[in-house]
Amino acid sequence: MSESIHPAAPHHLPGFITAPGDTDVLMIVVGIFLIGVVLGVGNLYLHLHTLPERMAHKSQKFQFEVVAVLGLLALFTHNHLFWVIGLFLAMIDLPDFSTPLRRIAGSVEKLAGVPPDPDPTAPPAETAGHAAGTHGAAAKSEAPGHA
Template sequence: MTETLHPNAPHHLPAFITAPGDTDIFMVVVGLVLIGAVMTVGNLYLRLHSMPERMAHKSRKLQFEIVAVLGLISLFTHNHLFWVIGLLLAMVDLPDFGTPLRSIAGSVRTIAGVEQSADPPDPTDHDADRPVNAQRQTGAEGGAQGHA
């Protein structure tokens, strides 16, 4: 069976037009390029979106969790204000109030004559409170006996 062109069809067809039943190579190539482009743009978007979180994590900021939550909120709500706030918070160094306060507390313990333990008690360990309370009661009784 010989195929004949329709009389109204052009005699010189472009190379991307295929015969009926043949594989359309151009469509396959365009599909693969489209999938690759979507994956690349999605990867770049997610990398850009997680930039504040990576900045805060790399510099070991105290506010890392807040920046991470702001990034998730902005991802799910598409509200870019949360991303901008997270980015600014990741760039700002919050002052460390904990270290000087621990130093002051240690100095006050030394002045008060209370023994400092090498490791601070674990706040989740409920047995750690018993020796501290026992020391306070002993110190209170000793102080009362010394003044009597």
């Protein structure tokens, strides 16, 4: 079957023009490339968007939470000022005011004779007392003269 070219068509057609009914390979390649580029740019954007949170992850919990909230506000409102503030806050090391104040309060309570509040970071007293009692009982049973 010989295909005749329309008389108004140029005699030399570029390679990306396909015959009727054939598969357009260039369109498929460009479509796959476009999907890859969109996914890659989206991944880069999200990686860049989480930069302040990843920087603040090494800092104090309160600072990390504030930076995370600013990042979410920037993401949902498309207001870049929140992201910039979060980035600056993540780059600044905030001083730790709570530890010295907690130690001062503990010292003042000790001077006043008030029993100190239990430290939330310390293990429960029941566990520590139970472990000490177990070791004490084992030492008494092994000691000579005790029955």
